[in-house]
Amino acid sequence: MLNPQLTKNGELQHLLSIEGLPKSIVNHILDTASSFVGVSDREVKKVPLMRGKSVFNLFFENSTRTRTTFEIASKRLSADVINLNMQASSTSKGESLLDTIDNLSAMHADMFVVRHAQSGAPYMIAKHLNDTKQNHVHVVNAGDGRHAHPTQGLLDMYTIRHYKKDFTNLTVAIVGDILHSRVARSDIHALTTLGVPEVRAIGPHTLLPGGLEQMGVRTFTNMNEGLKGVDVIIMLRLQNERMNGALLPSVQEYFKSYGLTPERLALAKPDAIVMHPGPMNRGVEIDSAVADGPQAVILPQVTFGIAVRMAVMSILAGNQG
Numbered sequence: 001m002l003n004p005q006l007t008k009n010g011e012l013q014h015l016l017s018i019e020g021l022p023k024s025i026v027n028h029i030l031d032t033a034s035s036f037v038g039v040s041d042r043e044v045k046k047v048p049l050m051r052g053k054s055v056f057n058l059f060f061e062n063s064t065r066t067r068t069t070f071e072i073a074s075k076r077l078s079a080d081v082i083n084l085n086m087q088a089s090s091t092s093k094g095e096s097l098l099d100t101i102d103n104l105s106a107m108h109a110d111m112f113v114v115r116h117a118q119s120g121a122p123y124m125i126a127k128h129l130n131d132t133k134q135n136h137v138h139v140v141n142a143g144d145g146r147h148a149h150p151t152q153g154l155l156d157m158y159t160i161r162h163y164k165k166d167f168t169n170l171t172v173a174i175v176g177d178i179l180h181s182r183v184a185r186s187d188i189h190a191l192t193t194l195g196v197p198e199v200r201a202i203g204p205h206t207l208l209p210g211g212l213e214q215m216g217v218r219t220f221t222n223m224n225e226g227l228k229g230v231d232v233i234i235m236l237r238l239q240n241e242r243m244n245g246a247l248l249p250s251v252q253e254y255f256k257s258y259g260l261t262p263e264r265l266a267l268a269k270p271d272a273i274v275m276h277p278g279p280m281n282r283g284v285e286i287d288s289a290v291a292d293g294p295q296a297v298i299l300p301q302v303t304f305g306i307a308v309r310m311a312v313m314s315i316l317a318g319n320q321g
């Protein structure tokens with residue numbers, strides 16, 4: 001079956017997931033992002049690569065970092081950016097998602113950046129655009145349900161490459177609510193694609209989904225065991241909004257077993273970096289002493305996210321299908 005995010009020539013048509021993305025495309029995005037990092041430091045923080053293009057931000061779910069950095073990235077590429085308030089849009093009056101998309105396409109949209117609580121919503125939009133021969137319109141998945149958050153995965157890879165240089169000698173631990181995390185899924189696909197030899201998932205049984213071993217991941221329910229000797233720690237938020245029923249005894253118990261404290265961080269390599277996609281819950285998954293400490297690279301992740309999103313959008317805009 002054809003990968004729905006690639007053209008028949010194997011070029012990026014939409015960015016829907018890191019799963020199935022060739023390593024060459026992942027590296028091309030990271031290399032392109034490197035060339036954009038300096039744009040933010042210029043006096044005129046703009047390049048004309050998307051001048052005249054219209055990017056529509058369609059966020060059906062809340063966002064701080066992703067939505068804002070997509071908007072900044074669009075503006076730095078000189079695109080026109082339109083932020084729709086989807087809670088107040090026609091979908092809340094019963095219009096179907098695809099009818100909304102057709103109406104926005106009729107306004108000459110060039111790109112849709114979509115966040116949706118429903119896994120697969122960006123795929124449905126991309127398929128509809130392909131089926132209706134609107135190949136000039138591109139879709140970027142900005143997070144769908146618990147499925148994928150590819151630009152977060154890519155900015156996480158950019159951050160790891162920035163601090164660690166080489167993926168092929170790393171041990172990376174992803175800690176917490178893996179079950180509900182689209183970030184964990186995107187990170188696992190990205191890390192294995194880039195050749196990381198050891199990816200660990202650490203969390204309670206109730207928050208570790210089945211199938212991790214088949215994805216090449218070692219699982220640990222004991223955090224102290226799982227953190228031993230790691231180079232990178234990716235902490236995750238408890239996704240309470242996606243939990244059905246009690247999967248944990250209490251937040252206090254969770255922090256006791258899975259909170260990243262300075263004592264636990266000391267089990268990792270001395271130069272280990274600490275990452276978090278945000279929003280961060282201090283005292284739940286991470287101690288403030290770690291979040292604000294010298295090994296945390298959480299705010300640089302956000303900054304790199306602008307360059308990575310510029311890279312994704314400019315590459316898509318250059319591929320007209």
Ligand code: CP
Pocket residue numbers: 062063064065066067143149152277278279
């Ligand atoms: N990391 C992330 O997706 O954060 P937001 O929900 O603020 O966009």
